[in-house]
Amino acid sequence: MRSVIVWPVVLAVAIAGMLAGLAGQSQTPRQVDLVVTGGTVVTVDATHRVLADGAVAISGADIVAVDTAEAIRRQFRGADTIDATGTVVMPGLVNTHTHAPMSLFRGLADDLALMDWLNNYIFPAEAKMVSPEFVRAGTRLAALEMIQSGTTTYADMYYFEEEIAKETRAAGLRGVLGQTIIQFPVADAKTPADGLKRAEAFINEFKGDALITPAVAPHALYTLDGPTLKAARDLSRRYNVPTLIHLAETRDEVKTAQERLFPSGVAYLDSLGFFGPGVLAAHGIYVSEPEMAVLKSKGVGVSHNPESNMKLASGTAPVTAYLRAGVALGLGTDGAASNNDLDMFEAMRMASLLQKLQTSDPRVVNAQTAIDMATIGGARAMGMDKQIGSLEPGKRADLIVVGMSAARQTPVYDPVSHLVYVTRGDDVQTTIVNGKPLMRDRKMLTLDEAAIIREARGWAEKVRAAVTPQKKAN
Amino acid sequence: MRSVIVWPVVLAVAIAGMLAGLAGQSQTPRQVDLVVTGGTVVTVDATHRVLADGAVAISGADIVAVDTAEAIRRQFRGADTIDATGTVVMPGLVNTHTHAPMSLFRGLADDLALMDWLNNYIFPAEAKMVSPEFVRAGTRLAALEMIQSGTTTYADMYYFEEEIAKETRAAGLRGVLGQTIIQFPVADAKTPADGLKRAEAFINEFKGDALITPAVAPHALYTLDGPTLKAARDLSRRYNVPTLIHLAETRDEVKTAQERLFPSGVAYLDSLGFFGPGVLAAHGIYVSEPEMAVLKSKGVGVSHNPESNMKLASGTAPVTAYLRAGVALGLGTDGAASNNDLDMFEAMRMASLLQKLQTSDPRVVNAQTAIDMATIGGARAMGMDKQIGSLEPGKRADLIVVGMSAARQTPVYDPVSHLVYVTRGDDVQTTIVNGKPLMRDRKMLTLDEAAIIREARGWAEKVRAAVTPQKKAN
Numbered sequence: 001m002r003s004v005i006v007w008p009v010v011l012a013v014a015i016a017g018m019l020a021g022l023a024g025q026s027q028t029p030r031q032v033d034l035v036v037t038g039g040t041v042v043t044v045d046a047t048h049r050v051l052a053d054g055a056v057a058i059s060g061a062d063i064v065a066v067d068t069a070e071a072i073r074r075q076f077r078g079a080d081t082i083d084a085t086g087t088v089v090m091p092g093l094v095n096t097h098t099h100a101p102m103s104l105f106r107g108l109a110d111d112l113a114l115m116d117w118l119n120n121y122i123f124p125a126e127a128k129m130v131s132p133e134f135v136r137a138g139t140r141l142a143a144l145e146m147i148q149s150g151t152t153t154y155a156d157m158y159y160f161e162e163e164i165a166k167e168t169r170a171a172g173l174r175g176v177l178g179q180t181i182i183q184f185p186v187a188d189a190k191t192p193a194d195g196l197k198r199a200e201a202f203i204n205e206f207k208g209d210a211l212i213t214p215a216v217a218p219h220a221l222y223t224l225d226g227p228t229l230k231a232a233r234d235l236s237r238r239y240n241v242p243t244l245i246h247l248a249e250t251r252d253e254v255k256t257a258q259e260r261l262f263p264s265g266v267a268y269l270d271s272l273g274f275f276g277p278g279v280l281a282a283h284g285i286y287v288s289e290p291e292m293a294v295l296k297s298k299g300v301g302v303s304h305n306p307e308s309n310m311k312l313a314s315g316t317a318p319v320t321a322y323l324r325a326g327v328a329l330g331l332g333t334d335g336a337a338s339n340n341d342l343d344m345f346e347a348m349r350m351a352s353l354l355q356k357l358q359t360s361d362p363r364v365v366n367a368q369t370a371i372d373m374a375t376i377g378g379a380r381a382m383g384m385d386k387q388i389g390s391l392e393p394g395k396r397a398d399l400i401v402v403g404m405s406a407a408r409q410t411p412v413y414d415p416v417s418h419l420v421y422v423t424r425g426d427d428v429q430t431t432i433v434n435g436k437p438l439m440r441d442r443k444m445l446t447l448d449e450a451a452i453i454r455e456a457r458g459w460a461e462k463v464r465a466a467v468t469p470q471k472k473a474n
Numbered sequence: 475m476r477s478v479i480v481w482p483v484v485l486a487v488a489i490a491g492m493l494a495g496l497a498g499q500s501q502t503p504r505q506v507d508l509v510v511t512g513g514t515v516v517t518v519d520a521t522h523r524v525l526a527d528g529a530v531a532i533s534g535a536d537i538v539a540v541d542t543a544e545a546i547r548r549q550f551r552g553a554d555t556i557d558a559t560g561t562v563v564m565p566g567l568v569n570t571h572t573h574a575p576m577s578l579f580r581g582l583a584d585d586l587a588l589m590d591w592l593n594n595y596i597f598p599a600e601a602k603m604v605s606p607e608f609v610r611a612g613t614r615l616a617a618l619e620m621i622q623s624g625t626t627t628y629a630d631m632y633y634f635e636e637e638i639a640k641e642t643r644a645a646g647l648r649g650v651l652g653q654t655i656i657q658f659p660v661a662d663a664k665t666p667a668d669g670l671k672r673a674e675a676f677i678n679e680f681k682g683d684a685l686i687t688p689a690v691a692p693h694a695l696y697t698l699d700g701p702t703l704k705a706a707r708d709l710s711r712r713y714n715v716p717t718l719i720h721l722a723e724t725r726d727e728v729k730t731a732q733e734r735l736f737p738s739g740v741a742y743l744d745s746l747g748f749f750g751p752g753v754l755a756a757h758g759i760y761v762s763e764p765e766m767a768v769l770k771s772k773g774v775g776v777s778h779n780p781e782s783n784m785k786l787a788s789g790t791a792p793v794t795a796y797l798r799a800g801v802a803l804g805l806g807t808d809g810a811a812s813n814n815d816l817d818m819f820e821a822m823r824m825a826s827l828l829q830k831l832q833t834s835d836p837r838v839v840n841a842q843t844a845i846d847m848a849t850i851g852g853a854r855a856m857g858m859d860k861q862i863g864s865l866e867p868g869k870r871a872d873l874i875v876v877g878m879s880a881a882r883q884t885p886v887y888d889p890v891s892h893l894v895y896v897t898r899g900d901d902v903q904t905t906i907v908n909g910k911p912l913m914r915d916r917k918m919l920t921l922d923e924a925a926i927i928r929e930a931r932g933w934a935e936k937v938r939a940a941v942t943p944q945k946k947a948n
Contacts, residue, residue: 106885141884145881340895341882356784357784357787360789361787363585367584408816410577410930411580411934412934417581421815422814
C-alpha cells in the first residue's frame, strides 16, 4: 500500500531535480582568472557585509563578483583557485602616508624629538646617502615589507620619486607617489624650481599608468615658502594629480604658521588657495573643528599616523572629530624611520586604542571603524574609492588573505574584531594587487627577498659609516 | 742578511705560541649542560652590558657565565649548544599581570567600557563557564602563547589557581600565581571565606616549588570589603607569599575609595595596613606623586599594562613619575580578553610610545628603559630580582633567542632599539626557563600546539552558546 503512495512522490521529485539540473546546465559557470574561496569575506562595502563562507571572483584586474562560496561556485569557474578556508579575505590595506626608501634608516635614530631627529639625523643622512640607487634599494625593502603585511596601495613622499615608481611597478604594488618639493637643496634638486621641473617630468612619465598615480609632494609649510607652496599646488592642479603634504604635525609647525601671521597651518594654506580635491594632508593633529569643516568642504583628505605621532611625541589627531565632521580619513604608518615598521594592522590597532584613551570612551573607533580607515577611508582620502578600498564588483582586485589560526589568535569569536585587536602583518598569507598575486602562502612572487635584505644590509653599512651617531638621552 | 735577523724572531714567536698552547690546555673547558652562543647578548645587568658576539653558559637551572663567545668557548664545553648567530639573546620576559585562562575569552567582547565589559560580559561568562577543566585549557593556551612570544615568568590572578599552577609547571613556565579572593560568589568559592581557605590550601600545596610561587590575589577594593582585604593580606603575610591586587585602574575605583571616605585607593589600602614588600599592584593609573612615595617606602611593586588601559580607556599610568620615584615597575599585558594578546614585545613598544605622547617628550622611556621594565623591573616588582630578570651568573637560566632577520627588521642599527620598536613575539625563536628549552627554533617542546588550539576552539563553542552577545555600539 505504501508504495502506491510513495512512487508518485519519488517521480515528482526526480522530475523536479531534472528540471533544476537543466536550469543549472543552462547557467554554465563563467570562466574567470582567479577565485578566492572559502574564507570569511569582510567586504567593507557600504553595508559592511561579512560573508561567513564567501568567495571573490576575479577577471583580469577586476573583481567580478563577491558572494557566498556556493553562489560563486555555481556562477564561476576560476582558471586558478585560492582556498581561503579558515582565513579572512578582505580589501588590501591602503597606507596613506609613508616614505618608502626611509626603510633603510629604520632604527637609525630613536628616542629623539622630531626636530632633533630631522635636523641632526635624518636630513644629514639623506644629504649624504640619497641617490637613485639608494632610493631603489629602499623602495624594494619597503615593498617587500608592505606586500608581506597586506598593504596593496601606498602614498609616498620622497626624492627621485621616478625610481620609487619603477620599483613599485616592478613589485606590483599600487602607489600614489609624490615627488618632494622642498626649499633647501636636496639630493635630487638644488632649488625648488629644479624640484618642480623634476615633478613635472615625473608626472609626464607616469600619468595613466595602471598602478602608479604620480603626485606632487610639497614637504610642509615649515620647509617651504608661500610662493613655492603655491607653485607646487598649481603644478598638481595643471595635471590633475594629487598633492601630498605634511600638515599640522607639531606645535612647532603651528608656531611657523603664526610667524606668517596665521593662527594655524590650515588657515595659512587656505589663504594660499591651497586646498581642494586631491590634497592629502598627513598627520592633521593641530586642527580645530571649524578647520575640519574647511577641509571637508574643500574635499581634502587626511592621513592619521598614530604610531609615528606617538613615537615622536607629536600629539594625538582628533580622529573622532574628523569622523564626525565627515572628513575623508585614512591611516598611515609614516616612514619606517619613525614608526619603525610599515605594518598597517598595527596602525589600525593603535588608532583604535589611542582614540579610546584620548576620548575616555572605549567604544569609539571600534574594530569596523579602524578597518574602514585602513581600507575604504584611505581610498577616499586619496580620491580612489571608486577603484579600491572594498571588495565590490567593478573595483580593482586588490585583496588579501589573512590567517586566523595562530595560538595568539585562538579562539575567534568575531573575525572583524580579531583583524584589529590580535592580527599582525605577519598573519597575511596572500596579497593580490590588480588581480595579480604578489605573495601566495607567504611565498614572494615578484621580489627576491634574500637579495633585497642582503642589499639593504649593504646600504646600512654605508649609512653607519656616513652618520656619526650622537649620544642618546636616557 | 735578512734571514739572519728574521729567524730568531720566528723562533721566539713559535716558542711563545707553544707556551700559550700549553697554558690553554692546562685550562680544560668545564662541561656545562647548555651553551647559547654567537648572538648579541643583551644582559640587562646593572651596567646594561651588550655583548656583540656573546654567549651564555648554563648548568642545570642556572646561568654560570655570560661573556664573549670566544671567552665562553675557552672556558666551557656545552653538552648541548644553541647557535644564536644573527639573533639577540636576552633575559626571558616577565609579564607582571595577566589572567591566563581568559585567553579563552579573547575577543569575546571588544569596544566596551570596563564596567560594562566586566559586569555584562566577563563576570556572567565566568559564572557560566569557569571550571577546573576550563581553567586548565585556558592556561595551556596562554602558556603556549607566552612561550611562543618570549615570556618566561608571569603573574596571574584567577580562579582554581591550583589548576593553573599544575598547567604552568607542566608547560615549564615560571609563575607567581594568585588565588583570587572576591566578595561575591564565584566558580571556585561561594564566600570570601571559602576563597581564603582555598588560597591557603593552594599555598600549602605549592610553596617551595622550583617554578611556582603561590600567592594571594584579593581582586580589587571595588569588589572586596575592608575586612576581606585585610584577611587576604594577613594570609599572604602569614605564609610570606606575594599579594596581587588591581589598584587605581579606573576613575570609578577612585570613587569607590571616596565613598569609603578616603581620597584614593592607595590611601584606603594604606589605612588598612595593606602595603608592604610582596604586594604587586596592577595598573596604578590614579596614583599621585606623594602616594608613589608611599608605595616606594613600603616596597610595593607596580605593574603597568598600557594596552589594556588604552583599550578599556582606563587612563595612562604615570610611568615616568614612577621611574623617578624609584618604584619597582614592571610591565604586563593583562588578560587576553582586554588586550587582546599576551605579547610582551607589544607591551614594551606601547609603554614607550604612550609615555612619549603623554609627556610630550620622545626621549622618555627609551628602548633600554622599556626592556628594563619588561625584565629586571618586573622581577623587582615581584621581589624576584635576585633570581631572574637579567643574564648574570648565579641567576636562573630564563632566556630567549630573538630573530632579527625579517624584512620588517632590516636593517639593524641598534639591536636594543630594534627589540622595542620593530620586534614582535613571533620573532622569538627559542625560549628557555630554568635551564630547560620550552621552545627551540619555534618547535614547542612541552606543549602540543595543535591539541591545545583544537581544545580552545571547543571551549569557545561552549562560551558562544552560553553568552548571549549584545549589540555593540558603533
